Amino acid sequence: MSKPFVAILMGSDSDLPTMEASFEILKKFDVPFEVKVLSAHRTPEATHSYVQGADQRGCAAFICAAGMAAHLAGAVSANTLKPVIGVPINSSLDGLDALLSTVQMPGGIPVATVAIGKAGAKNAAYLAAQIIGVSDSELHRKLVEERAANAQAILDKDAALQE
Ligand code: RP5
Secondary structure (H helix, E strand, O other): OOOOEEEEEEOOHHHHHHHHHHHHHHHHOOOOEEEEEOOOOOOHHHHHHHHHHHHHHOEEEEEEEEEOOOOHHHHHHOOOOOOEEEEEEOOOHHHHHHHHHHHOOOOOOOOEEOOOOHHHHHHHHHHHHHHHHOOOHHHHHHHHHHHHHHHHHHHHHHHHHHO
16 A cells, blocks of 8 residues: 655746645654645636545645635645645735635635745644654654653753853
8 A cells, every 4th residue: 555645736837935844844743745736716627636545545634835815725625634834935815815714614615724924834834744644653653752841952052041
């Protein structure tokens, strides 16, 4: 059986600089991922067909990034039962338009929406890794270790401040 992977979809290649934050985290944890530029509005059929194919090939979670009228994550969620994580991109209106378009899904078609921009891109990758980590003990162990290291880094900074 092939290893579960994360599918990252972006509405435009202009979203790439933001989404590189996701790539870094997934690479750090050796989580396989695919990256596609596909749009809910500009390429609706290709988006539908990719989601169906990825779903059947073992995609464990979708990360969907879009700005403006950001319907990509919702359109993907409409076509899969895999978890869909939406990253609102700041292309206009400080990203608030994308945040509301991504988060305000009707009941039954969920999108787990993270913060606008790079912080969201980062957390989307962590969330996808944690989803896979539920059934991958090695990945789970790496995530536990990283949390502990991050906590220690903060405690060390505090200790330095107290000196
Ligand atoms: C959205 O429109 C894309 O996700 C992007 O954030 C925004 C602008 O796209 P481009 O005009 O830069 O291709 O669909």
